[in-house]
Amino acid sequence: MSVLVYAENAAGKFKKSTFEVVSYAKAVADQNNTNLIAISIGDVAADDLAVLGKYGAEKVLNVSNDKLKNFVNQAYASVIAEAAKAQGADVIVLSNSFSGRGLAPRVGVKLQAGVADGAVSLPDQNGEKFTVKKTAFSGKAFATVELTSANKVIALTPNSFKVVESGNTAQVEDFSVETKESDFKAMLKDIVQSTDKVSLPDAEIVVSGGRGLKGPENWGLLEELAGLLGAATACSKPVSDAGWRPHSEHVGQTGIAVSPNLYIAVGISGAIQHLAGISSSKVIVVINKDADAPFFKVADYGIVGDALEVLPKLIAAVKEYKASA
Amino acid sequence: MKILVCISNVPDTTTKITFTDNNTQFNTNGVQFIINPYDEIALARAIELTDGGKGTVTVINVGDAGTEPTIRKALAIGATDAVRINAKPHDAWFVAYQIAEYAKANAFNLILTGRESIDYNGSKVAAMLGELLDIPSVSIIKKLDAEDQQATVEREIEGGKEVLTIPFPFVAGCAEGVSEPKIPNMRGIMSARTKPLAVVEPVAVETFSEIISYETPAPRGQVKLVGADEPAQLIELLHTQARVI
Numbered sequence: 125m126s127v128l129v130y131a132e133n134a135a136g137k138f139k140k141s142t143f144e145v146v147s148y149a150k151a152v153a154d155q156n157n158t159n160l161i162a163i164s165i166g167d168v169a170a171d172d173l174a175v176l177g178k179y180g181a182e183k184v185l186n187v188s189n190d191k192l193k194n195f196v197n198q199a200y201a202s203v204i205a206e207a208a209k210a211q212g213a214d215v216i217v218l219s220n221s222f223s224g225r226g227l228a229p230r231v232g233v234k235l236q237a238g239v240a241d242g243a244v245s246l247p248d249q250n251g252e253k254f255t256v257k258k259t260a261f262s263g264k265a266f267a268t269v270e271l272t273s274a275n276k277v278i279a280l281t282p283n284s285f286k287v288v289e290s291g292n293t294a295q296v297e298d299f300s301v302e303t304k305e306s307d308f309k310a311m312l313k314d315i316v317q318s319t320d321k322v323s324l325p326d327a328e329i330v331v332s333g334g335r336g337l338k339g340p341e342n343w344g345l346l347e348e349l350a351g352l353l354g355a356a357t358a359c360s361k362p363v364s365d366a367g368w369r370p371h372s373e374h375v376g377q378t379g380i381a382v383s384p385n386l387y388i389a390v391g392i393s394g395a396i397q398h399l400a401g402i403s404s405s406k407v408i409v410v411i412n413k414d415a416d417a418p419f420f421k422v423a424d425y426g427i428v429g430d431a432l433e434v435l436p437k438l439i440a441a442v443k444e445y446k447a448s449a
Numbered sequence: 450m451k452i453l454v455c456i457s458n459v460p461d462t463t464t465k466i467t468f469t470d471n472n473t474q475f476n477t478n479g480v481q482f483i484i485n486p487y488d489e490i491a492l493a494r495a496i497e498l499t500d501g502g503k504g505t506v507t508v509i510n511v512g513d514a515g516t517e518p519t520i521r522k523a524l525a526i527g528a529t530d531a532v533r534i535n536a537k538p539h540d541a542w543f544v545a546y547q548i549a550e551y552a553k554a555n556a557f558n559l560i561l562t563g564r565e566s567i568d569y570n571g572s573k574v575a576a577m578l579g580e581l582l583d584i585p586s587v588s589i590i591k592k593l594d595a596e597d598q599q600a601t602v603e604r605e606i607e608g609g610k611e612v613l614t615i616p617f618p619f620v621a622g623c624a625e626g627v628s629e630p631k632i633p634n635m636r637g638i639m640s641a642r643t644k645p646l647a648v649v650e651p652v653a654v655e656t657f658s659e660i661i662s663y664e665t666p667a668p669r670g671q672v673k674l675v676g677a678d679e680p681a682q683l684i685e686l687l688h689t690q691a692r693v694i
Contacts, residue, residue, distance in 0.1 A: 134606075134607060134608075139607070195611075197576065197579075197585075197586065197587075197588070198579070198580075198585055198586070201580070221607065222588070222589055222604070222605050222606050222607060223606070225565075225572040225573075225576070225588045225589065226575075226576050226586065226587065226588035226589075227576070228573070228576075229541065229545075229572075229573035229574075229575075229576035229577040229580065229588075230576045230577070230579065230580040230586070232542070232573070232577070232657075233542075233545075233577050233580035233581060234580065236655075236657070237657065238540075238542070238657035238658035239541070239542070239573055239657075239658070240658065241570075241571060241572065241573060242570050242571075253661075255661065258570075259570050260568065260569050260570060260660075260663065261460070261464075261466045261567070261568060261569075261570075262567050262570060263666070264465075264466040264665070264666075265466050265468075265663050265664065265665050265666070266663065266664050266665075266666070267569065267660045267662070267663050268660065268661050268662045268663070268664075269658050269659065269660050269661070270658065270659050270660075270661050271657065271658050272656060272657060272658060272659060273655075273657040273658070306583065309584075309585045309615060309616055309619070310585040310587065310613050310614075310615045310619070311613060311614045311615070312611055312612075312613055313601070313612045313613060313614055314611070314612040315606070315609065315610075315611050315612075316609050316610050316611075316612070317608055317609040321608070322608075323607035323608040324607075325607060326607060329693070329694070353694060364625070371591065371624070371625040371626040372591070372605060372610075372626075374625060377462050377486075377567055378462065378486045378487065378567065378625065379625065381570070385693045386687065386691070386693040386694065396462070396463050396465075397462045397463070400462075403666055404666070406693065407687070407691045407693045408669075409683065409687070410672070420672050420674075421672070422669055423669075423672045424669060424670070424672065424673065424691065425672065425673050425674075425675060425683055425686060425687070425691070426672045426673070426674050426675070427674070427675050427676070427677050427680065427683060428674065428677060429677030430677075433677065434677055434680065437677075437678065437680045438680040438683070438684075440680075441680040441681040441683070441684045442684060444681065445681070445684045445685075445688065445694075
């Protein structure tokens with residue numbers, strides 16, 4: 125039996141989270157002394173497909189036709205499940221991305237497989253049990269889930285496994301699957317890219333603002349800092365509720381959960397619901413004028429000061445650092 | 450239009466999470482349970498879409514009798530009727546299977562869930578339902594507009610959104626933006642007491658996954674404070690000590 129990984133692309137290009145998930149799937153395959161097969165759906169250039177070998181894929185199945193150009197989870201799930209059957213794969217790995225969340229459960233049902241979504245570590249396959257650690261209670265805890273079915277689906281949380289280059293070369297082959305008309309009922313009308321900014325769930329650095337920024341007119345400071353650091357911007361719930369920023373930037377228990385290498389919280393006090401969504405960040409920096417703000421209790425580094433006074437100085441410091449680097 | 454809204458009974462968002470029985474059970478002692486916040490958004494949108502006699506909203510929950518206060522709250526908010534599948538929810542597969550069995554027998558135009566539950570952070574039920582019923586599903590939507598035969602939804606993607614049209618019936622997982630949660634008024638609370646709440650026994654289904662233990666994140670060390678006039682020192686620490694820039 126082998127491991128099959130779905131290599132997700134965005135507009136024909138693989139993202140860092142795809143290389144993470146392929147690296148992770150390679151490690152799962154190594155645990156079982158088996159091979160790793162990747163599947164790509166949509167238009168990805170042949171050279172880019174072969175690059176998946178660098179991260180451990182021995183074979184890349186390329187599924188490319190006009191009908192499957194755009195993501196439709198019903199049809200993509202059919203293709204992945206059929207590929208798993210054809211290749212004899214019993215472990216299927218995907219990213220717990222926005223698209224992966226729609227795919228993994230459908231693949232799971234098709235293959236009668238247990239699904240561990242939000243996975244944050246490699247499976248433990250010692251002994252009889254196959255267990256995976258996943259996020260629970262919005263980052264306030266982790267749960268270890270045992271998958272008891274013969275087939276298993278794992279959806280990996282972005283930024284929870286490092287990209288590993290193993291230097292293999294991948295053999296790329298075309299793969300075709302008969303698709304049902306009924307799999308294409310959802311019709312794509314438009315794609316609206318919000319901006320050229322860094323995508324929040326994938327971001328390695330997130331710069332986030334709260335009510336301490338005092339109004340939407342001050343967000344330029346946060347965006348300038350984010351731009352200098354190559355970071356995504358985010359906000360607390362009161363900020364999105366007030367309409368200062370879009371809901372898509374709201375990080376927390378009822379917003380997006382993030383796990384970047386660096387989370388910089390500016391003018392956010394650190395309500396339990398906000399902390400739940402960011403607690404798996406590797407390093408947390410807090411800037412707040414209230415020295416008793418709960419956020420300082422979970423922060424690694426902090427500055428006690430008014431956001432609007434500290435931010436310009438921090439921006440100047442980053443510029444200086446970049447100029448000297 | 451007949452809409453089915455799937456609701457989970459979850460710990461209040463302010464709950465401090467602890468475990469018992471050697472970290473194998475969630476400690477429910479003293480915990481207040483609420484409608485999953487994303488499911489409240491789904492419920493609010495369902496009520497808006499059927500407002501003025503344009504349809505019905507049935508809420509469904511897989512849970513034991515202890516979840517009935519949560520179900521009654523959904524009725525107070527404005528759902529037409531409710532169904533409780535009388536079983537402890539084992540995992541997403543179990544929940545989706547039970548709801549799919551009910552939905553097969555009751556022909557809904559639209560099935561709404563929250564984008565995920567805030568307890569086990571599963572975002573699986575919407576897509577599993579779609580697969581079990583062989584209808585389209587969209588796991589995370591930010592906007593939902595219904596027309597006669599189809600709906601237009603906005604789906605979140607990394608760095609933007611997709612606009613999709615989908616014919617009924619389909620399943621959608623609702624996120625912030627779809628609607629604003631509604632607060633029950635006194636009339637709603639009074640009428641919820643007499644609205645129908647059917648209790649249905651579960652069907653047998655195989656188990657594919659099981660949570661065997663929990664852990665809480667390791668505590669972080671004490672914060673290292675830097676003076677407000679010395680942000681360069683912070684940058685230095687992030688570069689040399691934390692190695693994140």
